[in-house]
Amino acid sequence: MSPVDRYLTPREVADILGVTPKTLGNWRVLGKGPRWVLLGKLHGPVRYPASAVTAYMATRDSRSSHDVGSAPVQDAPARRRRLKRPRIQGI
Known part of the structure; x- marks a missing residue:
């Protein structure tokens, strides 16, 4: 964060x-979302440095709708095929 960063x-x-x-409030409690700062004392206003929001958005970049919710973007492992179980005929 630069000293002239916009909040x-x-x-x-x-x-x-x-x-x-x-x-955003829920994310702050859970430790998710962009980095934030508390201005003033304990009950001061919450602000987000613009650079932190930009950095957060960069980590949330997705290649497909399958990637949504996973950060950072990584190549997905090969998908395993599920083998079918043989059907047992009635006796």
Whole structure:
């Protein structure tokens, strides 16, 4: 984060990421989402450095709809085929 980094409000970040501010709050509790800072004392306003939001979006880059929710993007392992069990005929 540079000393002249712009700080975004939760509403601005929510609009950028396409989620609600409540979701951002949940992510903060769970340790997910972009890095954030607390301005002032314990109950000060939450802000997100613009560079942190940009970095978070870069880690969420997906190649297909199958990749959504997995970060960072990695090559998927080869998919194993499931073998069919032989059917047992009635006696």
